[in-house]
Structure formats: C-alpha cells, structure tokens
Amino acid sequence: xxxxxxxxDSVKLVVENAGKTYTHNNGSTIDAIVDVSFSVQRNEYCVLxxxxxxxxxxxxxxxxxxxxxxxxxxxxxxxxxEGPDRHRGMVFQNYTSFDWLTVNKNVEYxxxxxxxxxxxxxxxxxxxxxxxxxxxFKDAYPSQLSGGxxxxxxxxxxLANKPSVILMDEPFGALDAETRWNxxxxxxxIIESTDTTVVMVTHDIEEALFLGDRIVFFxxxxxxxxxxxxxxxxxxxxxxxxxxxxxxxxxxxxERHIMALMRSQRQEIGG
Amino acid sequence: xIRKPISRTASILWGVSIWVIFFTxxxxxxxxxxxxxxxxxxxxxxLTALYSLIVEGNFLNDIGxxxxxxxxxxxxxxxxxxxxxxxxxxxxxxxxxxxxxxxAWRYLPxxxxxxxxxxxxxxxxxxxxxxxxxxxxxxLITLIMDYTRQVRIELIExxxxxxxxxxxxLWTVIVxxxxxxxxxxxxxxxxxxxxxxxxxxxxxxxxxxxxxxMRARRFLHTDEIMAGILVIGILGLLFDLLFRWMHRxxxxxxYNNER
Numbered sequence: 001x002x003x004x005x006x007x008x009d010s011v012k013l014v015v016e017n018a019g020k021t022y023t024h025n026n027g028s029t030i031d032a033i034v035d036v037s038f039s040v041q042r043n044e045y046c047v048l049x050x051x052x053x054x055x056x057x058x059x060x061x062x063x064x065x066x067x068x069x070x071x072x073x074x075x076x077x078x079x080x081x082e083g084p085d086r087h088r089g090m091v092f093q094n095y096t097s098f099d100w101l102t103v104n105k106n107v108e109y110x111x112x113x114x115x116x117x118x119x120x121x122x123x124x125x126x127x128x129x130x131x132x133x134x135x136x137f138k139d140a141y142p143s144q145l146s147g148g149x150x151x152x153x154x155x156x157x158x159l160a161n162k163p164s165v166i167l168m169d170e171p172f173g174a175l176d177a178e179t180r181w182n183x184x185x186x187x188x189x190i191i192e193s194t195d196t197t198v199v200m201v202t203h204d205i206e207e208a209l210f211l212g213d214r215i216v217f218f219x220x221x222x223x224x225x226x227x228x229x230x231x232x233x234x235x236x237x238x239x240x241x242x243x244x245x246x247x248x249x250x251x252x253x254x255e256r257h258i259m260a261l262m263r264s265q266r267q268e269i270g271g
Numbered sequence: 272x273i274r275k276p277i278s279r280t281a282s283i284l285w286g287v288s289i290w291v292i293f294f295t296x297x298x299x300x301x302x303x304x305x306x307x308x309x310x311x312x313x314x315x316x317x318l319t320a321l322y323s324l325i326v327e328g329n330f331l332n333d334i335g336x337x338x339x340x341x342x343x344x345x346x347x348x349x350x351x352x353x354x355x356x357x358x359x360x361x362x363x364x365x366x367x368x369x370x371x372x373x374x375a376w377r378y379l380p381x382x383x384x385x386x387x388x389x390x391x392x393x394x395x396x397x398x399x400x401x402x403x404x405x406x407x408x409x410x411l412i413t414l415i416m417d418y419t420r421q422v423r424i425e426l427i428e429x430x431x432x433x434x435x436x437x438x439x440x441l442w443t444v445i446v447x448x449x450x451x452x453x454x455x456x457x458x459x460x461x462x463x464x465x466x467x468x469x470x471x472x473x474x475x476x477x478x479x480x481x482x483x484x485m486r487a488r489r490f491l492h493t494d495e496i497m498a499g500i501l502v503i504g505i506l507g508l509l510f511d512l513l514f515r516w517m518h519r520x521x522x523x524x525x526y527n528n529e530r
Contacts, residue, residue, distance in 0.1 A: 066428055086434025096429040100447045100524055109443075110433030141524040154429070161433050 012197045013040040013063065013165055017072035020058055031222040032058050036072070038216045038228050040165070045191055045198045045238075047212035049205070049258065051265045055223025056201045057169055063199060064090045064167050076164060086114055089163035093170040095150045097142035104129065104138040106153050110161030128156040131190055148179035152186070159194060168200040172207070181242060184210055188240050205258050210245050213238070217258065220265045227261065312494040320494035321501065330483060334502060337468055337479040340396070341510075344403035345457075345464050352411035353453055359412065360419025361445055373412050381406035382470050389475055399471040399479075406467035407460045414459065418452035419445065451522040458514035465507050 018036045023029050033055035040046040048056040061067045063074055065084040074081045076088065084090075089110070098106055107125040116124070129135045132152040142150055151171060158166055172180040184207055191198060191211075202208055208215055212231050219226040230236065233250030245251055277285075294314055300306050301313040312320075324330035358365040359373075381402055388398035422445050430444045472481025480499050487495035519526060 064428075064432055066431070084428065084431040086432070088432055090429060090432040092425045092429065094423070094425050096423075096425045098426065098444065098447070100450075100522075109430075110435075113430075113433055113435045113439055113443075141527050143525060143527040157433070163432075167432070 010042050011039050012042045012044070012077065013199065014075045015039065015059065015063065015072070016074070018059065018062060018069040018074060019071035020055070020062065020067065021070040033218075033223040036218075036223070036225055038225055040197060040199060040214070043195055043197055045200070045211055045213045047208040047215045048199065048201045048218065049203065049208045049212075049215050050218030050223065050226075051220045051262060052203055053223075054218040054220040054265070056218050058223070059218075060090075060167050060169055060199060060201050063165070064088050066090075086110065086161055087164040089158035089161050089166055091151070091154050091158055091166065091168045091171045093173045095142070095147065095154070095174075097145070097150045097153050099142050102139050102141055103134060103145070103153055106142070107157045107160050110157060114161070124160050125156075128160040131159070131193065132156045132186065146179075148175050148183060151175065151183060155187070155190070159190070159196070165197045165199060168198065170202055171200065173202070173204075180207075185240065185242060187211060188238065192238060192240070205255055205262065208258070209233070209251065209254055210239065210242055215258070217261055226265075309491060310493055312497065316494045317497040317501065320492070321498035324483070324495060324498055330502075333479050333483045334506070337472065337481070338506065340399055340403065340471075340479065341461070341464050341468050344400040345407065345461060347400070348404050348408040348411055348460075348464075349457060352408050352415055356412045356415025356453075356456075357419050357441075357446065357449060360416040360422075360449070361441060366416070369412075370416075373409050376405075376409045377413060381467055382474075385471070385474055394475065399468075399476060402471045403464055403467045407464050410463065411456060411460045414456040415449070415453055418456060419449045421452070422448040451518065451525060454514060454518050454521065458511060458518075461510055461514065462507060465503060465510075469503060 015036055015038050019034050020032045021029050022032055036055075036059055038046075048059060050056050058067060062069050063076075063081065065081050065088060081088070098109065101109065104125055107129060108121045111121045111124060126135070126138075129138055132155055134149060134152055134156065137145065137149065142153065145153070151174075155171070172183045175183060188211060190196070200211065209231060213234075213236075214228070214230050216225055217227040218224065231254065233248050233254045234245075239245045239248070297311075297314055301308065301311065321330075355365075355369065355373075359369055360366070384405055385398070385402060388401050392398045392401060426444050426448060427440055430440045435443065468479070469481045472479040473485050476482040480503055484496045484499040487493075487499070
C-alpha cells in the first residue's frame with residue numbers, strides 16, 4: 001500500500017513495515033517495534049502518540065537516521081534514509097544549545113555546516129530569531145536563557161537549516177505548564193508561517209490534538225501502529241489558540257477517544 | 272544548622288581561626304619546650320630561614336628550576352594526553368586499542384621507574400622530567416577520556432541532523448564541549464605533578480626545592496626543610512589559582528548565571 005504513496009507527489013515521508021529488534025548480550029532478543037507503517041504528507045504536522053515505552057521515539061530516531069530499522073524501510077522524498085543528515089533536523093527534549101556559542105551562532109551553526117555564506121547566514125538567522133522572539137537575546141549565551149528560550153533556540157536553529165522534515169522528540173516535555181502552553185501556540189504560528197513538515201513525538205494528548213494534523217497512535221510492547229488518521233475535529237483547519245481548540249465541537253470526543261486508547265494500552269502494560 | 276548557609280564574614284573568620292589555632296599550638300609547644308627544638312623550630316624561625324635562603328642562598332634558583340621541571344614535563348604530558356584522551360573518548364576503536372595499555376600503566380607507581388630511568392637517562396634533567404611525565408600522563412589520558420565520554424549524545428546527534436560531518440562534530444561539538452573539563456583535569460593532575468617533583472628531587476637531584484631540603488637535613492636545618500615545604504605549598508596553591516582563573520577567562524560563557 002505504501003508503494004502507492006510513492007507515486008503521489010505530496011507524500012513526503014514513508015515508513016514501510018519498519019521494525020527494530022534489540023539483541024541482548026546473552027543472545028536473547030526483544031522486539032521494540034514491529035511492522036510500523038505510516039506516511040506523512042508535505043506540510044503536514046504528524047504526531048506520534050502512545051503510552052511510554054511504545055517505541056515512538058525509536059521510530060522518530062530511525063526517521064532521523066540515528067538508528068537503523070532491523071526490518072522494513074523508511075523513505076524521504078522517495079529515497080531510502082541512510083544515516084543522519086541536514087534534511088531531517090531533530091529537536092530533542094533535553095536542551096541541546098551549544099553553550100560555547102551565542103544564541104545567534106547557535107542558529108547559524110547548521111547553515112555554517114552546509115556552506116551558507118556568512119551574510120546570508122546572518123539574514124536567515126535574524127529572520128528565525130525574530131520568529132521565535134529571541135532577537136533581543138541574539139548575543140546572549142545559552143546559560144543566560146530560561147528553558148523555554150533554549151528550546152526556542154533549538155527550534156530556530158533547526159528551521160534556519162531548512163530541513164525537509166523537522167523531527168521533534170517531546171520538545172516541550174521538560175518545560176513547565178505555562179511555558180509549554182506558550183510554546184505550543186508559538187509552534188502553531190511557526191508552522192503556519194513557514195512551509196514545514198513536522199513529525200513530533202509526544203505523550204501529551206492535548207498537545208497532540210492542538211498541534212497535529214494527523215495522529216499516529218502506537219500500542220505498547222512491542223510498539224506498532226494502532227490507529228492512524230487525520231485530526232477530524234479541526235476539519236483540516238489549523239487552530240492557533242488553545243482555547244479555540246477546546247471550543248470546537250468534537251474536541252471532547254476526540255480527547256475521550258484517545259484517552260480510552262491510552263488507557264487500554266496502559267492496562268495491557270500493567271497487566 | 273543542617274545545610275544552612277553562613278555569612279561570608281563568618282565563613283572567612285572560621286577559615287582563619289583554624290590556622291590561628293594551628294600556629295598557636297605550634298608556638299606554645301615550642302615556648303613550653305614540649306618538643307625537641309632541634310626537630311621542631313618555632314614558626315618565626317621558619318620564616319627567617321626562608322628569608323635568608325632567598326637573600327643569602329641560592330633558593331630562588333632552586334625554586335625556578337623546580338617550576339621549570341613541573342611546567343616542562345606537564346606540558347609534554349598535556350600534548351600527549353589531550354588528543355589521545357579526546358580520541359579515546361570519541362572513537363570506540365581508539366579506546367579498545369589504547370585503553371588496556373593506558374590502564375595497565377596507571378597501576379604502576381611512577382617512582383618504581385626511578386632506578387631504570389637513572390640508568391637509561393643519566394643524572395641530568397632527563398630522568399626527572401620522565402618521572403613527572405610518567406606520573407601524570409596516564410591519569411590525564413583517563414580523566415580526559417572520561418570527560419569526553421560525558422559530552423551529551425544529544426549535542427552530537429543534533430549536530431549530525433544539522434548536517435555536520437563526523438570531523439566537524441569532533442571539532443565543533445566534542446572538542447569545545449569537553450575543553451572546560453580538560454582544564455579541570457589539568458588542574459587536578461598538576462597537583463600530582465608537584466608530588467612527583469619532590470620525590471624526584473629528593474631521590475636523585477642536586478638542584479631544586481627537594482634537593483635543598485635534603486641538603487638541609489644533612490646539617491639538621493629543620494627550619495630550612497620546613498621553609499621548603501612552605502614554598503611547595505604556596506606554589507601549589509598559586510598554580511591552582513592560575514588554573515581557576517584561566518577557567519573563568521576562557522570559559523566565561525559557563526559563568527553567565529553568576530553575573
């Protein structure tokens with residue numbers, strides 16, 4: 001089925017029957033994920049959701065090229081992924097600011113790796129620093145920034161590098177509730193103003209429903225896709241403000257549905 | 272109070288008072304002749320001995336030679352240890368190849384090599400520099416390797432997904448990330464270097480602070496021996512302060528929160 005997507009122009013990323021098996025030192029094996037297939041359209045915000053330990057981060061890391069699937073394959077723009085590169089920029093949950101570089105130099109880092117000329121780097125960095133509202137802090141060092149600001153540096157740094165897909169592994173998981181909420185709205189406006197395809201891992205249902213155009217739900221142990229579909233309550237529209245999402249008809253049902261899925265998986269793990 | 276901070280003044284006062292107690296006890300022991308005055312001279316006599324060693328003797332020369340020995344051998348150890356440590360902490364192959372060798376040497380006490388070093392390198396500067404080098408280089412390699420391993424994997428992976436090559440990750444992420452800790456490792460091992468210096472100069476040298484102390488022993492000049500100990504302590508402290516200062520100057524970006 002996934003091969004059909006290949007012919008479709010608007011398909012960006014295809015994960016095809018991907019599986020990952022870890023082998024312990026004593027020779028025993030454990031299947032982390034089994035037979036995972038889904039695809040992401042261009043400019044789509046795809047959320048990988050599921051209980052902890054379901055392997056959704058492993059899937060994301062395989063898309064990044066930081067891990068290799070044991071079985072199956074992953075294609076970006078029709079090409080099989082081999083190792084990490086600039087086309088799949090990753091934002092991690094833990095802060096990844098380079099402490100020895102100023103905010104501005106952090107944002108320029110990827111462009112410098114890829115041979116963008118100094119003047120152009122400067123312009124692009126200024127643009128994305130403006131988008132994440134850090135222009136005032138461009139000459140500050142990361143140790144002077146709050147957690148939310150550090151995460152904004154990481155997002156600007158990834159965006160400025162113009163990757164084909166942005167991969168985010170629970171990017172707001174380490175932030176306090178209020179900052180998290182602001183960051184989600186900032187993220188919504190960023191994807192609206194830039195042409196970006198995003199694959200984001202989270203276990204926060206509200207976050208998934210607010211930001212996601214599509215939710216791929218994973219079951220636990222071994223992880224595999226349990227449900228995959230567009231976020232229907234939004235009628236293919238994007239919502240910019242969190243309480244607007246809550247007001248839409250169908251939101252509560254969508255949340256209830258995912259919670260039930262979550263619960264069923266948690267009980268399975270617990271039992 | 273458990274884990275309650277005290278004021279800076281109080282902290283300084285407490286810190287000074289232990290020294291006051293120490294010197295008072297020393298002075299009293301001498302005054303009431305509880306100790307053999309030949310073996311334990313009063314503190315002020317140590318200071319006058321230090322003064323006359325410097326003014327009338329050739330002690331400054333000895334101090335200079337000792338400092339040069341430490342700096343020379345330590346620089347040599349750093350030139351070898353910093354690149355090797357970083358490579359071993361970065362590449363599993365480099366670690367598998369070199370670590371069994373480095374670890375084995377770490378367990379051999381450096382002074383055990385003095386006799387063979389004297390036979391190989393004669394009685395000049397060679398054996399002293401070699402002893403100091405052997406004494407610190409393997410520990411330095413191990414420390415730097417461990418610090419390099421502690422560079423967070425997310426930083427490396429971020430750099431890779433931004434399009435950096437392996438070489439670029441090494442030079443623009445791993446090296447700058449580990450450098451502050453390399454300076455800390457150097458600070459720790461420089462103290463060890465001083466220890467081996469004294470051993471080398473006591474066992475086989477006619478120059479340097481240690482040699483001066485051995486000469487003084489022959490003439491029962493305990494005040495001069497103690498003056499030597501004092502100078503070594505002060506030099507160790509000064510070098511430690513120098514490294515702390517360098518850390519702050521080179522890696523100011525780590526201290527921003529304190530401003």
